[in-house]
Amino acid sequence: MTMLEQKHRALLREAERRAAAETGNMRACFELLSLSGAIDRDCAARLAPHRLSEGKFVILFLLSDQPEGLAPHELADRAGVTRATITGLIDGLERDGFVERRSDRNDRRKLAVLLTASGRKIADSLLLEHSAWIASLFAGFTADEHQTLHGLLQRVWQNLGTGGAPLDAPEA
Template structure:
């Protein structure tokens, strides 16, 4: 059951009409994009009842075993987001009662973000639930299938890194 987005079906139909080679590779890429989007949407739907986005969930996860909290810049670095983004995430989590900002005892300019009791309970319950959901996406895979899948994904990453597709050449221009 492959659910391609309309835009991808249209591109495939046009590529087939023009007899473009490698439409099988195009289809595989579009299927991967569709699957990724479906996983993202399902993740968002699972977190939404808790007033969480994936970004906010990551912050809860990072704080769950940090009783002294973390500074906003440490959270940004660990979550892989900008400091501007982390400010918005913390503001939302604070507004919803999941975290609080605490001034440092020695230096009041230093801020630590810590989980509230609500944040701690939510994080602990969702960690197991989220892990189970992720594991369920790969239900029935054998160890060999996991290894094969991982290898195929690594090959795609390598192809992307090496830039095997031409870029910025006159031939690559539409």
């Protein structure tokens, strides 16, 4: 069963109608994009009842093993977002009672972001729930199938060309 988004079905039909090119690769790309979108939507739906976005969830996760907290710029660097974005994420998490900002006793210019008790509780429970959900997406895959999928995705990254290295690829 392949579910393509409407926009991808329309593009594929038009490409087939025009016989512009072989559409097998186009279909594979659209299938991957549609699957990615469906995973993103499901993730958002799972986090929404907790008043969380994926970005806020990442911040909770990053703080979950940091009893002294982290500075906002450290959170931004680790999450891969801008400092302006991290400010908005922290503001929302603070408003919902999941984090608090604390000034350093010796240097009030220094600021740390820490989980509150409710933030720790939600982070701990959601980490387990989220991990189980991700694992369920690949239920039934054998080790060989995981390796094959990984290899195929690596080839797509390579074919992407300049700037297309996977985000977690080791630097040369």
